[in-house]
Amino acid sequence: MPEQALAGLKVIEFGNLVSAPYCGKLLADLGAEVIKVERPGLGDDARRREPYAGDEPGLERSGLFAYLNTNKLGVTLDVETVKGRDLFLELAARADVLVENNPPRRMKDLGLTYEALEKINQALIMTSITPFGQNGPHSDYKAYELNVYQGGGFGFISTTTIQEPVPTPIKAGGRQTQFAGGAAGAVASLTALFARDHLGEGQHVDISLQEVMAGQYEAVIEHWTFTQNEMGGVTIPIMMPIMPLPASDGWVFLMCVEDREFDAFVKVMGDPEWAKDELFSDRFKRAEYVDGLAVMLMEWSRQYTMEEIFQMAQAAGVPVGPAYTAEDVVRSPHLASRGYFVTIDHPVIGPAVYPGAPYTFSKTPWRIVRRAPLLGEHNLMIYHERLGYSRADIIRFVQAGVI
Amino acid sequence: MSKMALEGITIADFGWVWAAPHLGRLLADMGARVIKIESRKRMDHTRGLPPFPDRNPAAGPSSSGYHGWLNRNKLGVTLDLTQARGVELAKEIIKISDAMMENYSTGVMEKFGLGYEEVKKAKPDIIYVSLSPMGSNGPFSYLKMYGRPQVYMSGLAHITGHPDRPPHSTNISWGDPMAANHGALAMLAALRYRQRTGEGQFVELSQWENLIGLVPEAIMDYTLNGRIRSRQGNRHEFMAPHNAYRCQGELAWVTIAVASDREWNALCEVMGRPAWTEEARFKDTHSRWVNQEELDQLLEEWTLGYTPEEVTRLLQARGVAAFPTLSNRALVEDEHLKARGFFETWDHPEAGTRTYDGILWKMNKTPGRIQRRAPLIGEHNHYVFGELLGMPRTEIDRLIKEQVIY
Numbered sequence: 010m011p012e013q014a015l016a017g018l019k020v021i022e023f024g025n026l027v028s029a030p031y032c033g034k035l036l037a038d039l040g041a042e043v044i045k046v047e048r049p050g051l052g053d054d055a056r057r058r059e060p061y062a063g064d065e066p067g068l069e070r071s072g073l074f075a076y077l078n079t080n081k082l083g084v085t086l087d088v089e090t091v092k093g094r095d096l097f098l099e100l101a102a103r104a105d106v107l108v109e110n111n112p113p114r115r116m117k118d119l120g121l122t123y124e125a126l127e128k129i130n131q132a133l134i135m136t137s138i139t140p141f142g143q144n145g146p147h148s149d150y151k152a153y154e155l156n157v158y159q160g161g162g163f164g165f166i167s168t169t170t171i172q173e174p175v176p177t178p179i180k181a182g183g184r185q186t187q188f189a190g191g192a193a194g195a196v197a198s199l200t201a202l203f204a205r206d207h208l209g210e211g212q213h214v215d216i217s218l219q220e221v222m223a224g225q226y227e228a229v230i231e232h233w234t235f236t237q238n239e240m241g242g243v244t245i246p247i248m249m250p251i252m253p254l255p256a257s258d259g260w261v262f263l264m265c266v267e268d269r270e271f272d273a274f275v276k277v278m279g280d281p282e283w284a285k286d287e288l289f290s291d292r293f294k295r296a297e298y299v300d301g302l303a304v305m306l307m308e309w310s311r312q313y314t315m316e317e318i319f320q321m322a323q324a325a326g327v328p329v330g331p332a333y334t335a336e337d338v339v340r341s342p343h344l345a346s347r348g349y350f351v352t353i354d355h356p357v358i359g360p361a362v363y364p365g366a367p368y369t370f371s372k373t374p375w376r377i378v379r380r381a382p383l384l385g386e387h388n389l390m391i392y393h394e395r396l397g398y399s400r401a402d403i404i405r406f407v408q409a410g411v412i
Numbered sequence: 413m414s415k416m417a418l419e420g421i422t423i424a425d426f427g428w429v430w431a432a433p434h435l436g437r438l439l440a441d442m443g444a445r446v447i448k449i450e451s452r453k454r455m456d457h458t459r460g461l462p463p464f465p466d467r468n469p470a471a472g473p474s475s476s477g478y479h480g481w482l483n484r485n486k487l488g489v490t491l492d493l494t495q496a497r498g499v500e501l502a503k504e505i506i507k508i509s510d511a512m513m514e515n516y517s518t519g520v521m522e523k524f525g526l527g528y529e530e531v532k533k534a535k536p537d538i539i540y541v542s543l544s545p546m547g548s549n550g551p552f553s554y555l556k557m558y559g560r561p562q563v564y565m566s567g568l569a570h571i572t573g574h575p576d577r578p579p580h581s582t583n584i585s586w587g588d589p590m591a592a593n594h595g596a597l598a599m600l601a602a603l604r605y606r607q608r609t610g611e612g613q614f615v616e617l618s619q620w621e622n623l624i625g626l627v628p629e630a631i632m633d634y635t636l637n638g639r640i641r642s643r644q645g646n647r648h649e650f651m652a653p654h655n656a657y658r659c660q661g662e663l664a665w666v667t668i669a670v671a672s673d674r675e676w677n678a679l680c681e682v683m684g685r686p687a688w689t690e691e692a693r694f695k696d697t698h699s700r701w702v703n704q705e706e707l708d709q710l711l712e713e714w715t716l717g718y719t720p721e722e723v724t725r726l727l728q729a730r731g732v733a734a735f736p737t738l739s740n741r742a743l744v745e746d747e748h749l750k751a752r753g754f755f756e757t758w759d760h761p762e763a764g765t766r767t768y769d770g771i772l773w774k775m776n777k778t779p780g781r782i783q784r785r786a787p788l789i790g791e792h793n794h795y796v797f798g799e800l801l802g803m804p805r806t807e808i809d810r811l812i813k814e815q816v817i818y
Binding site (some may be wrong): 012014015017018035039054057058060061062063064072073075076077123141142143144145146148149150151152153155156157159160161162163164165166167168174175177178179182183184187188189192193194196197199201202203204207208210212213214215216217219220223224225226227228229231232233234235236237238239241242247248252254255260261262263264266270276278318323327328329330331332333334335336338339341342343344347349358361362363364365366367368369370371372373374393394396411 | 439457462465477566567584595598603616626641643644645651658669720724742748763766773776793
């Protein structure tokens with residue numbers, strides 16, 4: 010089998026839920042050896058999140074956990090015990106990268122700060138992914154996905170509307186902030202590996218989810234600093250049409266950035282008289298008169314199905330996309346022809362279809378070598394074979410609640 | 413000053429608009445030498461996108477805050493890639509590069525003669541990262557696609573928004589910055605492989621696919637249980653309260669999320685409603701979840717008496733997750749972000765002195781930094797073609813006049 014891009018890279022993941030585990034998954038799927046450290050008995054909280062296979066809750070039945078932890082080795086460890094902490098340090102001493110998403114205060118309480126770990130392994134790269142980062146007045150604030158999503162500016166912009174009432178700000182479905190933080194953590198960890206080449210030592214990478222979000226929303230900061238422009242509430246849009254349209258059986262999204270795209274869409278609609286009005290003659294004017302524009306477009310779009318509008322618009326080169334459900338996505342012939350989805354077998358979940366690779370490499374494949382670990386599945390392999398503890402030692406660790 | 417993390421790596425950036433330029437920005441901020449290649453014949457679209465200083469698009473083609481945001485720390489050259497000589501020069505830039513990326517529509521780079529197979533002949537060990545909307549093969553590969561309709565197609569919009577409103581596109585092209593991150597990861601991973609083996613390779617990323625992997629809850633609820641999830645507003649699978657609540661002031665909200673009885677008890681105490689902790693309707697996590705609409709109303713009656721910042725301070729002091737729904741302005745004025753040095757201010761001949769979001773990750777030994785503002789069109793033509801490629805000045809000037817370097 011061809012070698013993978015990150016073969017030989019050793020990673021310890023001391024993470025929970027999504028951000029650090031997604032970072033670990035990205036690295037593991039490209040060939041890094043990722044040892045995931047979980048709490049004895051309970052494990053990662055993602056084990057207690059939907060969807061469960063067959064709607065039956067159970068530590069080994071979460072689809073979210075199974076997706077986020079492919080290709081990892083799983084050990085349990087109570088870092089609050091003396092021996093548990095020792096074992097953690099032994100693992101960290103052999104790693105290139107430690108990725109974690111614990112509250113900064115917890116890592117301090119555990120004595121697992123970068124300053125402490127650096128003494129054990131100077132080459133270690135420690136990547137910490139937290140809601141607000143390692144320092145600053147809010148670093149110890151508690152925050153869940155909802156709080157960080159809206160604290161990064163994305164909630165406010167979700168309220169943008171052309172007329173009253175202004176909707177309650179929302180967060181996007183799922184856990185987008187944490188996925189973004191996990192991806193940033195993976196890029197930053199590899200960046201630190203290049204730095205290690207000339208520095209000769211590792212370092213601490215501090216990722217704030219709030220900053221990742223604020224820095225990756227379409228120039229949100231600059232809209233304020235250049236023009237004092239707020240992007241929520243009742244707003245006159247910049248250009249139009251960029252809007253959802255109702256179809257007879259659902260919704261499509263129409264995005265005409267350039268005038269020629271709108272001109273083509275007018276032809277799709279059969280060249281209606283209203284579209285010749287001076288008020289709709291360019292993208293900026295259409296934004297000014299968007300109320301009227303929206304009425305006319307919706308009157309037309311309601312007559313057709315999502316698929317009909319999608320086909321007609323795309324045939325004319327107009328960017329339109331239908332609001333696909335998970336079912337539409339899983340059944341997409343395009344994705345099937347590209348082999349996007351992967352089927353992974355699992356002793357409890359059974360064979361199931363998972364989202365696949367975000368990218369394909371011509372030489373070093375993205376690959377699923379192993380399914381997500383059962384809780385503590387690789388304890389013997391890591392503690393006995395790697396760290397050299399005897400089976401008797403390991404029995405004592407288990408009985409004392411260390412692992 | 414210490415050497416930067418990615419110093420010594422050169423990247424040829426054929427990106428335009430968002431995804432690939434964002435990839436270049438992430439790595440340029442960490443010290444990679446990124447050469448942005450564009451043409452006056454078809455300038456990067458972001459040069460025409462707001463915000464412009466004082467809302468004036470006539471301030472110049474380099475005055476856009478959008479462009480300045482994505483292209484700082486890069487060198488800028490111009491080349492007409494529809495001319496053979498322009499393509500030859502692009503290959504000369506590729507020859508001094510370790511990696512390159514592009515995000516044109518499928519087939520455009522091949523049409524220029526800059527597809528992977530061609531480029532590989534000039535530079536066998538290049539890492540070539542191609543970001544495309546739907547991927548280069550399959551029936552949808554030729555769709556005309558932008559970011560927000562793509563969010564619609566990813567399944568994300570269908571589970572985003574209020575139940576009684578249309579699927580919400582998130583109001584941004586979420587696939588673009590995520591493709592930038594995934595693409596940067598792929599590029600660096602391929603560079604590690606090249607360090608070991610000397611071999612380059614081709615990486616393809618479909619922005620659509622890169623989004624689908626971010627909604628595994630919905631995808632796997634379907635593949636495991638046959639369930640089609642839809643919009644739930646801010647509802648969580650078990651937390652309640654879990655919503656954004658109106659506060660004192662215009663367009664002012666605070667988000668509050670409660671996961672445990674301990675957090676709930678603290679919230680009730682802060683609200684001066686200790687009795688609620690004993691009431692059957694709110695007594696435990698499940699009761700609160702079942703009665704969350706009533707709970708939301710009662711909570712909002714309380715939050716309306718305070719600003720989002722006041723609610724946040726009161727609740728965080730007691731270990732309850734609360735945070736303001738920050739507007740553009742509130743983000744820029746956020747004391748925490750300022751204290752962490754998140755913002756950077758620099759001068760630009762067309763945009764003036766402005767504040768931008770700065771370095772996205774803090775590295776304690778090799779911090780990223782802003783070394784230069786975004787380039788004017790063709791600003792580094794003489795430096796790149798002259799100093800880096802060793803072409804005589806007279807030839808560069810001739811090619812500028814002939815509109816090859818254009």
